[in-house]
Amino acid sequence: MDSSKVLSIVLAIAITILATLMVLFHDSGKQHLISPVNDSCIDVILNRTSIREYQDKPVEEEKIELLLRAAMAAPTAANKQPWAFIVVNDKDVLIRLSDSLPYAKMTAKAPLAIAVCGDMSKALEGDAQPYWVQDASAATQNLLLAAHALGLGAVWTGVYPIMDRVAAVQKIFNLPEHIIPLNVIPIGYPVKDQKPKDKWKPENIHYNGW
Numbered sequence: 001m002d003s004s005k006v007l008s009i010v011l012a013i014a015i016t017i018l019a020t021l022m023v024l025f026h027d028s029g030k031q032h033l034i035s036p037v038n039d040s041c042i043d044v045i046l047n048r049t050s051i052r053e054y055q056d057k058p059v060e061e062e063k064i065e066l067l068l069r070a071a072m073a074a075p076t077a078a079n080k081q082p083w084a085f086i087v088v089n090d091k092d093v094l095i096r097l098s099d100s101l102p103y104a105k106m107t108a109k110a111p112l113a114i115a116v117c118g119d120m121s122k123a124l125e126g127d128a129q130p131y132w133v134q135d136a137s138a139a140t141q142n143l144l145l146a147a148h149a150l151g152l153g154a155v156w157t158g159v160y161p162i163m164d165r166v167a168a169v170q171k172i173f174n175l176p177e178h179i180i181p182l183n184v185i186p187i188g189y190p191v192k193d194q195k196p197k198d199k200w201k202p203e204n205i206h207y208n209g210w
Contacts (some may be wrong), residue, residue: 044149049196051153052106054188058089059112063150067114067187070146074138077131082123082149086115086181093172097192098185100168104157110186115169116140118160120178133160136182143185153190159183 068085076082088090088094089112098108107113118132140156147154159165159181168199 001137006200043146047126047143047196049194051188051190051194052155052156052186054106054110054153055191056187057111057189059152059187059189061086061198063110063152067143067146068151071116071139071143074135074142076135077124077128080122080124080132080135082119082132083136084117084179086117088113088115094186097169100172101159101165101184103155105183105186106155107157107184107186110119110188112187114143114185115159115173116143116182116185117175118182119179120180128195132180133182140183140185147187151189152187153194154185154187157184157186174202 064087068087071085072083072140072209088097094110094113095108098105101107116136118136120129120132123129123132144154144156159169160183166181169175169184170179173181175181
């Protein structure tokens with residue numbers, strides 16, 4: 001085999017390996033490689049589902065960071081990024097959240113929760129301020145998808161706009177007035193596999209008007 005053929009084979013192998021590893025996160029000039037559980041974005045979106053039962057197993061720090069990186073990669077109006085995240089792995093705090101939020105009882109048995117909040121000091125002003133809800137919701141969806149891709153389970157439990165829930169979470173976390181909790185996301189390794197609901201309904205689609 002001549003040298004040109006050998007070089008072509010080597011280059012082909014190198015390109016294949018490089019393509020396999022081309023999911024990157026950047027941090028201060030450093031590159032972090034990710035090996036997602038599912039390499040198809042569409043599969044992750046279509047197979048994500050709410051998980052409410054978790055194994056008694058901690059979530060690794062590197063996975064927590066990836067969840068937060070994914071959340072902060074969300075679209076945001078005028079690039080304001082009016083969000084803040086509270087990571088909870090203290091059992092007493094998880095139990096307090098469970099006791100205070102009627103639809104977050106599973107938090108008491110979760111190894112981890114992340115509260116997604118809006119930071120009004122970073123939000124748009126005036127009539128545009130409520131866009132923070134859209135921004136923080138987009139961040140939440142990114143977080144949920146990343147959890148599924150990493151083999152974790154999670155569920156969105158709402159806080160805002162029910163003001164007694166908002167006040168309860170603000171008290172638990174001792175939040176300043178300009179920080180508004182949108183939700184609390186319990187996270188952990190699922191006890192069992194759970195199939196997603198089929199939500200595809202063509203009758204909900206309209207073209208060029210109603």
